[in-house]
Amino acid sequence: MTHDASLLGLRGLDRPSIEALLDRADHWLPRLEQGGPPPASRAVVGLMFLEDSTRTRCSFETAVHRLGHAPVVLSGRGSSASKGESLRDTAANLAAMGMQALVVRCGQSGGPRIVRDATGLPVVNAGDGRHEHPTQSLLDLSTLRDRLGSLEDRRILIVGDILNSRVARSNIHGLTAMGAHILLAGPASLVPWRLADLSPAVTVAHDLDAVIDTADAVMMLRIQRERSAGRAVADDYRHAFGLTRARADRLAPEVPILHPGPVNRGVELDDEVLDDPARSVVLEQVRRGVAVRMAVLEHALAAAGGDN
Numbered sequence: 559m560t561h562d563a564s565l566l567g568l569r570g571l572d573r574p575s576i577e578a579l580l581d582r583a584d585h586w587l588p589r590l591e592q593g594g595p596p597p598a599s600r601a602v603v604g605l606m607f608l609e610d611s612t613r614t615r616c617s618f619e620t621a622v623h624r625l626g627h628a629p630v631v632l633s634g635r636g637s638s639a640s641k642g643e644s645l646r647d648t649a650a651n652l653a654a655m656g657m658q659a660l661v662v663r664c665g666q667s668g669g670p671r672i673v674r675d676a677t678g679l680p681v682v683n684a685g686d687g688r689h690e691h692p693t694q695s696l697l698d699l700s701t702l703r704d705r706l707g708s709l710e711d712r713r714i715l716i717v718g719d720i721l722n723s724r725v726a727r728s729n730i731h732g733l734t735a736m737g738a739h740i741l742l743a744g745p746a747s748l749v750p751w752r753l754a755d756l757s758p759a760v761t762v763a764h765d766l767d768a769v770i771d772t773a774d775a776v777m778m779l780r781i782q783r784e785r786s787a788g789r790a791v792a793d794d795y796r797h798a799f800g801l802t803r804a805r806a807d808r809l810a811p812e813v814p815i816l817h818p819g820p821v822n823r824g825v826e827l828d829d830e831v832l833d834d835p836a837r838s839v840v841l842e843q844v845r846r847g848v849a850v851r852m853a854v855l856e857h858a859l860a861a862a863g864g865d866n
């Protein structure tokens with residue numbers, strides 16, 4: 559990240575680089591409503607959202623506005639992507655219009671790298687297939703750091719469809735860099751033992767009730783029905799792996815509960831747990847997401863030689 563204007567993933571990003579971005583996001587957080595001073599020149603940032611998104615797309619768009627730049631949003635439906643135009647060709651056309659950076663969400667793992675290589679523009683990965691979702695992880699780290707202070711030796715429990723989750727993959731890289739221990743829990747079909755090979759900091763568990771008491775923070779993940787993982791999960795998912803009221807009551811009061819959204823209410827989280835303002839930091843994650851994306855875009859545009 560420090561040597562490259564793009565942010566394609568958190569894999570390989572070191573702790574000082576992550577901390578620099580989180581510190582810059584903390585700078586933006588109290589200024590979210592007013593944004594920054596007007597930039598010397600207004601950059602045009604292309605937001606290529608070729609796969610569905612609510613939070614990430616709106617958050618990037620808000621971040622571009624708050625920085626005083628101009629977003630141009632392209633979505634999969636209603637664009638030539640639905641006529642079969644390749645990612646590379648679509649991106650090359652946006653670059654030819656003079657855009658200064660691209661944000662890419664797509665179903666294809668590695669898509670943002672293809673766009674970076676094809677255009678030479680700084681590219682920010684907004685979630686690619688099952689690969690990575692680095693800005694989601696950065697906003698999770700920002701939220702965790704706010705609640706827990708240093709993440710060194712903290713135990714972060716991530717529950718659910720880890721196999722299909724780009725959020726989990728980015729968080730494994732990010733949390734490892736921050737010195738945390740990561741406990742992955744879920745059914746064996748979605749949390750295979752081999753996930754422990756991703757990092758020495760990772761432990762795998764298939765019995766949530768056996769490990770939940772040990773967590774300093776709990777991150778619940780969505781069952782990725784569109785990646786056909788839902789079929790592998792029995793109807794009693796909530797019973798075995800949902801954060802029910804009863805399970806949440808076993809957590810110490812200061813243990814934050816995270817979820818990247820969208821939430822399947824009553825499956826991953828009970829309504830009372832999700833809506834409990836003392837425990838659930840789900841909307842705080844969203845708030846921090848804008849500041850984190852401001853920091854990432856600012857870096858991308860500065861490193862690429864643009865004003866911001």
Ligand code: ASP
Pocket residue numbers: 685691694724725779780818819820
């Ligand atoms: N919104 C996140 C993503 O795009 C998490 C999810 O969809 O489950 O990966």
